[in-house]
Amino acid sequence: MFGVLFEQAADGQRYIDWLLSGLGWTLALAFFGWWIAFGIGVVVGIGRTVHNRVFSIAARLYVEIFRNIPVLVQMFLWYFVLPEVVPNALGNAIKQMPPPWASFVPALLCLGLYTASRIAEQVRAGIEALPKGQIEAASALGLGSYATYRYVIVPQALRLIVPSLTSEVMGIYKNTSVALTIGLMELTAQARQISEATFQTFTAFGAATIIYLCLALVAYQAMTLIDRAVRIPGTTPAKLTVEQDLAADGPHVENLPGAMEVVK
Amino acid sequence: MPHQTISNSGQPAAIVVENVVKRYGAFAALNDINLEVGKGEKIVLCGPSGSGKSTLIRCINHIERHDGGRIVVDGVELTGRIADINSVRCEVGMVFQSFNLFPHLTVAENCMLAPMKVRGISRSEARDRALSLLRKVRIQDQADKYPAQLSGGQQQRVAIARALCMQPKIMLFDEPTSALDPEMVKEVLETMVGLARDGMTMVCVTHEMGFAREVADRVVFMDRGSIVEEAAPETFFQAPRTERARSFLNQIIH
Numbered sequence: 463m464f465g466v467l468f469e470q471a472a473d474g475q476r477y478i479d480w481l482l483s484g485l486g487w488t489l490a491l492a493f494f495g496w497w498i499a500f501g502i503g504v505v506v507g508i509g510r511t512v513h514n515r516v517f518s519i520a521a522r523l524y525v526e527i528f529r530n531i532p533v534l535v536q537m538f539l540w541y542f543v544l545p546e547v548v549p550n551a552l553g554n555a556i557k558q559m560p561p562p563w564a565s566f567v568p569a570l571l572c573l574g575l576y577t578a579s580r581i582a583e584q585v586r587a588g589i590e591a592l593p594k595g596q597i598e599a600a601s602a603l604g605l606g607s608y609a610t611y612r613y614v615i616v617p618q619a620l621r622l623i624v625p626s627l628t629s630e631v632m633g634i635y636k637n638t639s640v641a642l643t644i645g646l647m648e649l650t651a652q653a654r655q656i657s658e659a660t661f662q663t664f665t666a667f668g669a670a671t672i673i674y675l676c677l678a679l680v681a682y683q684a685m686t687l688i689d690r691a692v693r694i695p696g697t698t699p700a701k702l703t704v705e706q707d708l709a710a711d712g713p714h715v716e717n718l719p720g721a722m723e724v725v726k
Numbered sequence: 727m728p729h730q731t732i733s734n735s736g737q738p739a740a741i742v743v744e745n746v747v748k749r750y751g752a753f754a755a756l757n758d759i760n761l762e763v764g765k766g767e768k769i770v771l772c773g774p775s776g777s778g779k780s781t782l783i784r785c786i787n788h789i790e791r792h793d794g795g796r797i798v799v800d801g802v803e804l805t806g807r808i809a810d811i812n813s814v815r816c817e818v819g820m821v822f823q824s825f826n827l828f829p830h831l832t833v834a835e836n837c838m839l840a841p842m843k844v845r846g847i848s849r850s851e852a853r854d855r856a857l858s859l860l861r862k863v864r865i866q867d868q869a870d871k872y873p874a875q876l877s878g879g880q881q882q883r884v885a886i887a888r889a890l891c892m893q894p895k896i897m898l899f900d901e902p903t904s905a906l907d908p909e910m911v912k913e914v915l916e917t918m919v920g921l922a923r924d925g926m927t928m929v930c931v932t933h934e935m936g937f938a939r940e941v942a943d944r945v946v947f948m949d950r951g952s953i954v955e956e957a958a959p960e961t962f963f964q965a966p967r968t969e970r971a972r973s974f975l976n977q978i979i980h
């Protein structure tokens with residue numbers, strides 16, 4: 463039944479090449495988006511816990527804004543609205559980016575910054591879950607707040623939240639499909655294109671579904687390995703359970719109504 | 727601030743606590759505390775639960791901020807706005823009831839972190855220092871293990887070595903043996919006795935009377951946020967002056 467994927471399309475490529483190119487954009491978006499999200503998420507998450515008012519309020523604002531606007535709306539804001547509200551020269555430069563980049567860059571910013579707000583909350587929860595004695599011991603040794611965060615708090619908090627970061631990894635790669643709404647030809651968009659060109663809807667989306675499932679498995683396995691690699695010797699393993707991922711999946715699904723409709 | 731307070735003996739005091747008050751809301755955890763600890767002196771602080779012992783030594787280390795009175799540690803005023811609290815904390819080591827080792831670092835790394843990041847010494851020098859102090863607490867063969875792989879008594883000795891790596895002038899202990907199984911209490915107390923013999927200034931919250939008898943210059947008894955009685959260990963244990971101290975001693979002996 464997947465035979466049709468190996469037939470030639472109108473542009474001379476095979477349909478499977480369309481899928482693979484879509485997969486490439488999906489992976490690129492998820493991968494680079496993840497590092498943006500992780501970097502900003504850690505900084506903002508720390509910001510949520512510091513005593514400095516300015517930092518903690520700024521971090522709080524960031525989280526509330528980016529976490530509470532639906533991903534699809536954020537996608538549109540970056541793609542349609544941003545070029546209009548920045549100075550003209552910059553706006554024109556954005557609009558004149560060559561095709562894949564004009565969609566890819568806003569999608570990258572959107573997913574990176576949105577996922578960052580979710581990671582920030584995980585980081586904050588991880589920091590707050592540490593025993594108070596850790597910070598007291600660090601202060602008693604004369605470590606300043608930078609060194610305390612850098613060498614005592616953050617390394618422990620990140621280890622603690624590896625399981626919940628797993629569901630954020632899953633989340634960002636699934637949310638990449640929202641990028642089709644601003645014209646990025648990622649995996650779901652390519653599947654739709656194939657289905658329109660061949661009328662083999664089941665085959666096209668079946669193939670995409672299998673690829674998404676494989677990616678999920680790979681991500682899950684990778685995170686399990688990471689969890690094992692950073693585990694502190696002598697401590698009991700933190701449970702990396704499927705239920706946790708499912709529970710954490712709720713909000714992602716809700717954030718995708720628009721994309722779901724397009725796919726249907 | 728080269729402000730120095732001269733104690734009665736004419737020696738500059740290591741710790742001066744004057745009329746210190748600490749409140750949690752309306753509740754006074756410390757109520758007009760006065761205490762002076764000379765250089766090299768060993769104080770054992772005891773008293774019933776909730777009497778403010780931990781609060782007092784946490785104020786001395788400025789983990790808690792006192793609300794009234796003044797505290798001077800190693801000649802540095804810890805009252806009001808403090809220019810550099812961390813430079814004072816470098817001179818004061820603290821050992822907690824719950825060890826508070828950093829679980830993600832090995833024993834040696836636990837001991838090396840502050841000397842490298844605060845004192846700025848090199849990694850190899852920090853490791854040499856860590857190993858020599860770990861040898862002193864007789865645990866050098868565990869240097870590359872992680873805290874969770876050690877027994878409670880071993881962890882507490884690592885915590886002592888970690889504090890000593892900063893080469894502090896004063897050591898504060900908050901019930902260092904209370905969380906330990908009985909058979910491990912001895913090894914930690916022996917380490918503390920060794921430290922006392924080396925002339926360290928020590929303030930120990932502990933109910934180990936044997937330890938108090940052996941090393942304390944003075945026993946300070948607290949109750950309900952106040953210092954009720956201060957005496958040499960023999961006097962305190964044989965003939966406590968106050969009723970409260972008597973009933974406390976009865977309870978811990980029974």
Ligand SMILES: Nc1ncnc2c1ncn2[C@@H]1O[C@H](COP(=O)(O)OP(=O)(O)OP(=O)(O)O)[C@@H](O)[C@H]1O
Nearest residue numbers: 750753754755773774775776777778779780781782
């Ligand atoms: N962060 C806090 N907030 C409110 N009250 C506190 C706080 N810390 C301590 N207290 C109160 O201050 C009093 C003194 O506490 P502290 O811990 O100094 O007692 P302690 O003498 O060390 O007792 P223990 O032997 O149980 O350790 C207690 O009544 C306690 O409830």
Ligand SMILES: [Mg+2]
Nearest residue numbers: 779780781900
């Ligand atoms: Mg206490």
